[in-house]
Amino acid sequence: xxxxxxxxxxxxxxxxxxxxxxxxxxxxxxxxxxxxxxxxxxxxxxxxxxxxxxxxxxxxxxxxxxxxxxxxxxxxxxxxxxxxxxxxxxxxxxxxxxxxxxxxxxxxxxxxxxxxxxxxxxxxxxxxxxxxxxxxxxxxxxxxxxxxxxxxxxxxxxxxxxxxxxxxxxxxxxxxxxxxxxxxxxxxxxxxxxxxxxxxxxxxxxxxxxxxxxxxxxxxxxxxxxxxxxxxxxxxxxxxxxxxxxxxxxxxxxxxxxxxxxxxxxxxxxxxxxxxxxxxxxxxxxxxxxxxxxxxxxxxxxxxxxxxxxxxxxxxxxxxxxxxxxxxxxxxxxxxxxxxxxxxxxxxxxxxxxxxxxxxxxxxxxxxxxxxxxxxxxxxxxxxxxxxxxxxxxxxxxxxxxxxxxxxxxxxxxxxxxxxxxxxxxxxxxxxxxxxx
Numbered sequence: 164x165x166x167x168x169x170x171x172x173x174x175x176x177x178x179x180x181x182x183x184x185x186x187x188x189x190x191x192x193x194x195x196x197x198x199x200x201x202x203x204x205x206x207x208x209x210x211x212x213x214x215x216x217x218x219x220x221x222x223x224x225x226x227x228x229x230x231x232x233x234x235x236x237x238x239x240x241x242x243x244x245x246x247x248x249x250x251x252x253x254x255x256x257x258x259x260x261x262x263x264x265x266x267x268x269x270x271x272x273x274x275x276x277x278x279x280x281x282x283x284x285x286x287x288x289x290x291x292x293x294x295x296x297x298x299x300x301x302x303x304x305x306x307x308x309x310x311x312x313x314x315x316x317x318x319x320x321x322x323x324x325x326x327x328x329x330x331x332x333x334x335x336x337x338x339x340x341x342x343x344x345x346x347x348x349x350x351x352x353x354x355x356x357x358x359x360x361x362x363x364x365x366x367x368x369x370x371x372x373x374x375x376x377x378x379x380x381x382x383x384x385x386x387x388x389x390x391x392x393x394x395x396x397x398x399x400x401x402x403x404x405x406x407x408x409x410x411x412x413x414x415x416x417x418x419x420x421x422x423x424x425x426x427x428x429x430x431x432x433x434x435x436x437x438x439x440x441x442x443x444x445x446x447x448x449x450x451x452x453x454x455x456x457x458x459x460x461x462x463x464x465x466x467x468x469x470x471x472x473x474x475x476x477x478x479x480x481x482x483x484x485x486x487x488x489x490x491x492x493x494x495x496x497x498x499x500x501x502x503x504x505x506x507x508x509x510x511x512x513x514x515x516x517x518x519x520x521x522x523x524x525x526x527x528x529x530x531x532x533x534x535x536x537x538x539x540x541x542x543x544x545x546x547x548x549x550x551x552x553x554x555x556x557x558x559x560x561x562x563x564x565x566x567x568x569x570x571x572x573x574x575x576x577x578x579x580x581x582x583x584x585x586x587x588x589x590x591x592x593x594x595x596x597x598x599x600x
Contacts, residue, residue: 170436214249256320258294282591294322296585298332303567304581306544306551337563339588340570346595347383347573351376352403353599356424356530358538359401359410361390364545365554366561373565375542376400381596382541382572384565386558391415407528409535412514424524426535427455430515437508445508447495451488451515457481458526459533466529478526485523489515541572570594 203209223245228235265278283292297320301312309329316322351357361374364386372390376383376398387394392415395401401408401419408420411429431452438448458481465473492512499505505513515522525531548564555561573596574584584594 165440212251214247218249256318258321261291290322290324290328292586292589294320294324295332295335295589296582297322298324298329299336299567299585300581302329302333303564304571306548308552333563333567336570336585336588337566339593340566343570343593343595344383344566347381347569348399350596350599351378351381351383351400352405354378354381354404354406356407356409356528356532357400357404358532358535358541359408359416360535360538360542361394361413362542362545364549364561366558367556368554371558371561373542373545373561374398375538377538377541377572379537380573380576382569382576384542384545384569386555386561386565388558392418395419407524407531409532409538411535412518422524423521424531425518425521426539427459427522427525428534428536430522431455433511437511441508444495445492447488447491447512448508451485451492454481454485454488455522457484458523462525462529462533471529473526473529481526482523485515486519489519544568544572 226236263281263284265280267275267277269275297316298312301307301315302309307315309326312329313324313326316324356378358377359375361372364371364373366386371386371388372394373384373386374394383400385398387397395415404419405421407422407424408416409424409426410416411426416423434448434452437445438452461473461477461481489512492508496506496509496512525533555564570584571581574581574594577596579594587594
């Protein structure tokens with residue numbers, strides 16, 4: 164009971180939203196001090212607003228009098244040089260209107276032929292790709308509700324959009340992204356290492372789950388009423404995935420992949436919670452925590468040095484340190500009497516022993532990260548959307564939003580801006596991530 168009452172987001176897998184507003188946990192980072200002073204480090208290249216070679220506008224300012232003798236300087240006096248200052252600013256917000264005139268030409272036979280409409284031009288008046296991109300950008304990238312997105316377009320650019328137009332733009336964007344979705348799923352299926360996670364959302368006035376599959380270059384979201392195997396099959400990646408999965412301890416992931424790696428951030432929080440509840444009786448938890456942290460530091464140092472593997476002796480020493488701590492944890496928390504439930508500390512020690520290979524996989528394969536932070540960071544944006552709008556009215560609407568979010572997140576990972584790829588999408592040329600080298 165004491166352990167359960169002491170649980171919060173800093174020492175368990177409970178989300179920060181569950182923390183009591185009257186007893187916020189003291190921030191306690193799992194990372195040690197680096198020893199570096201705050202701010203830019205030695206050798207860091209700073210960034211400044213650099214002048215451009217060809218400015219859009221040039222305004223010349225001529226001195227009226229001589230700064231020495233005070234004689235008036237006429238316009239005809241020779242100019243011997245100049246200094247310059249450039250001001251970067253936004254243009255006045257307004258829409259540009261392009262009129263397409265489809266000419267009608269009469270042939271000598273008497274037949275009049277009208278030029279065909281250009282691609283994408285199919286009404287007497289309509290908004291172009293840039294306005295559609297702006298509407299979807301506000302909805303998906305900035306989590307702005309449709310009414311405020313319409314108001315923002317009017318305030319910033321003089322575009323009198325309606326809520327219906329904003330929502331329809333999202334649906335049109337999702338409809339154009341079918342090839343992108345198929346392409347990203349195929350790339351994720353063939354990835355050597357991929358991250359997976361799931362989180363609750365509200366859709367169609369009930370509880371649903373959003374699943375994410377991702378790498379540092381790809382993102383794929385899918386919403387489903389279920390959390391487990393049916394949802395993972397519907398998302399399309401896991402049933403055909405043959406690489407290493409990086410996940411939390413959810414049991415449904417055990418059915419997939421050729422190798423698995425557990426998120427050690429979850430393990431460290433659980434060990435931290437056990438130790439802080441009983442510092443004198445659960446010293447093993449601190450030792451296991453230190454062993455995992457030392458392994459992470461060793462793997463990070465090796466990657467920075469350009470190494471592809473850790474030395475065999477180094478791996479063996481780290482594994483022995485971890486195994487000894489786990490054995491001590493099982494000894495310090497013996498099996499309970501018949502009919503009683505195991506305490507959490509014993510359950511944790513058993514899990515560390517049972518999933519040892521998945522927990523320590525990062526030592527044997529430096530391409531496998533220590534945590535599942537990539538998936539957790541990618542899925543966090545759906546929680547932001549939940550806080551702003553409370554959820555989605557329909558499951559189809561949720562998947563439309565998530566498909567566009569997959570597109571923007573993947574583009575961002577390739578260094579492309581969201582407005583650029585959205586303009587391309589509405590111009591009929593959706594961007595696709597390149598095949599791996």
